[in-house]
Every structure is written in structure tokens, then in C-alpha cells.
Amino acid sequence: MSVAETVSFWPHIMQPDSGEASSVPSLQDVIEVYNRVCTAVWDAGSHRSQELRQPKERQAENMEGKQEEDDDCERDHLEIDDLPEPVKLHILSFLDVKSVCRLAAASQDWRILGNDNILWRKMLERDGPSWSAIGHRGGTDLSKDDHKWRYLQCCPEAQGHKEASSIGSQLRGYLRSLLPKTLPMVAMFGPGLNTSTSQIVRAIISGKEGVFKTNMQTTMWQTKLPRRGGGGGLAIKFRNKQDFFLITLYSGTRSEREGQSSANKLLVPKTPTSADAEPEYELKRTFRRLCSEVAGFIFVVDASQGADHVESGLAELQAMTDQRWTPDTTPVLVLSCVPGEGETRLPCIRVMEALQLGSMSRPWQVQNAVAGSLQDVDTGVDWLMNNIQGK
Secondary structure (H helix, E strand, O other): HHHHHHHOOHHHOOOOOOOOOOOOOHHHHHHHHHHHHHHHHHHHHHHHHHHHHHOOOHHHHHHHHHHHHHHHHHHOOOOOOOHHHHHHHHHHOOOOHHHHHHHOOOOHHHHHOOOOOHHHEEEEEEHHHHHHHHHHEOOOOOOOHHHHHHHHHHHHHHHHHHHHOOOHHHHHHHHOOOOOOOEEEEEEEEHHHHHHHHHHHHHHOOOOOOOOOEEEEHHHHOOOHHHHEEEEEEEEOOOOEEEEEEEEEEEOOHHHHHOOOOOOOEEEEEEOOOOOOOOOOOEOOHHHHHHOOEEEEEEEEEEHOHHHHHHHHHHHHHHHOOOOOOOOOOOOOEEEEEOOOOOOOOOOHHHHHHHHOOOOOOEEEEEEEOOOOOEEEEEEHHHHHHHHHHO
């Protein structure tokens, strides 16, 4: 098959048979065409070599006729830039993000393809479930349909690079270090405290060598604070250098939690605007002052319970982080926990979607963790402490 005949094979790939839905060619189709092109080019080259081995007089006779054929072969040579755009996009979907960004810098045409919204949506769907942490510094709405923007704002590797290279964050951290030290308060709450992942509280109290250590003297002095309702508190030393006061806020008593009661002691229903309106809730007045004083939140969900469990905590999260009583700079750490290692979990990007974190203006991060062993809990707490300290 000649190169020209091979190129004519493209319409067979790009135009499906009648009655079939139009779709992007599969990788197998791309490889088939590539092999045909290589075979055609090889055959043309072999034929040319045989021509060169013929006697000179026969070469002279055929030179004029073959010149036109050689020109046609040159015009028929197929390069990657000659591929249809859907095929190029299909090839790009198999590349990692760094390779896509580098290829997009090659030319104007590749830059247009590299910014394709559907391409970035596919890469987000492909890579997002594998991320063990996902977060955002706040200030922008991630719920919009710009998938490249969402990917680069949420990708852990991209976020880590931006934070490491941010001179502003280093300057803020230095200026904050000059201020008088106070013991920051961190409020822990969420539906995960009502399931088997509630063992995270006992694990933190028991301590973990070099990570969490309970300061009993500070705890005894500060226990008056929980009279504001709903839980208890204790002082924690994190990584032997950072102290904070941890307040646990439960949505019900122990007996209510064990009985799977749906009542929430932290919330009160709003007055409905109409008889058909969906029920809405807001934070009880006794907790609003607490929210104005805490330096950060830890929201615990049980990722082994699925999306419905995570969504059940949405009203509680939104009520606690309402900007009427909680400053929009207060960071939120979502610990997406499973009770033990190796258990099936909901990917953290699905936790982000269930909690509608993309529309949250404050800094937030979702961190996969194991409640029993505290695996990766310290990674999330380290992010929270850095944001509290303005780093």
C-alpha cells in the first residue's frame, strides 16, 4: 500500500459507519494507521534502493518519470502535525500532565490542543482518584467548569511547588513568628466522630511518639472552655514543637451516637421560607462565639461509609464555617478516614465533591488518613498548623 493510499485510510477511521455514534478513534486504530504508514514508507524506500542498483542507462530513462513520483511521496509523508485534532487529543489523553504542558509550549496549534477543556476533564477524572490529598488556598471558585484550572489548583504536586516557591508565604511566616505566641484553638467535629472512625480522638489522646503528646497540665486548666457545649478539650504538642488546644464537638451524646440518632446538637433548623422549601440549618448560638475564636477546623468523615455518609455532614460543615461568625481565613482540614489500614475508601476528590469544597472561599484540604494508627493524620495537621501560622 502506498503512502497516498494509507492516508486515504483516515476517513475510514474518522467517519464511523452509518448508524454509529461519532467517537474519538481508539488507540488501536491510531497504531494500525501508524503501522500502515511505516510499512508504506519502508516499501517506498526499498523500491528506491533497487532503482539505484540498476544500470545507469536505465536510471536515466526512468529519472524523468520517477521524479514526479518522488515528489508525490514527499507530499504524502505523514507527520504527527498532519493528524486530525481528535486523534491528537486522544494521544494527549495518555500522557502525564507535565508532558502535556511541555508539548503545549511547542507551537500555537499544540497550545490550543493542550488547553482543551475536555482533555483536562479526562485527566482530572483519571488522576484525581489516586490523589491522597487535595486542597486549595481559597479565594477562587473551583466549582466552575474550567477543568484545567481545577486540576492545577487541586493537584498536590502543583500545590506543593507553588507553596515551596512562594516568597510571600515565607515572609508571612517570618512576620508571624515575631508576634506574641498564643495557644491556638482547633475544633474537631464531623460525622466521622459518630462512627468507628471516632477512635481517632482516643488515638490522639493516647499520643504517638514524636507526633502527638497530650499536655495534661494545660488540659486541666482549659477544661472550663467546653461548657460552651457539645464536647471536650485538651492541649496537644505536635511534633514536639507546636502546641494547640484541641476541642472535640460531638453532634450528640454517646448514647445518641451509639443509637444512630439523626438529631444534631450543634444545629438548629432555620425558619422555612415556604412550605415546600428544603430544610435548612444554622449553628446554635452557644457555638457561634467559639467559631469566631478558633484558629482552624478539623472535619472528620468516615470514607469507608461512602458518599452518602460524607454528604450527611454537609449542613454541619456549612453551618460551622458560615462567614457570619467564622472569619474566611480560618482553614479547614477534612480528614477522610477509614478505621483500619487496607480498607476500601472513597477517593478524596469524591469527598471534595460531596462536601462542595470547590465553592468554599477559605483554605481547605482533604487528607486521606487511618483513624486507628493515625497514619497520615500528621500530614494533614502539619498543613493546618502552617496555615494557622500564615506560612
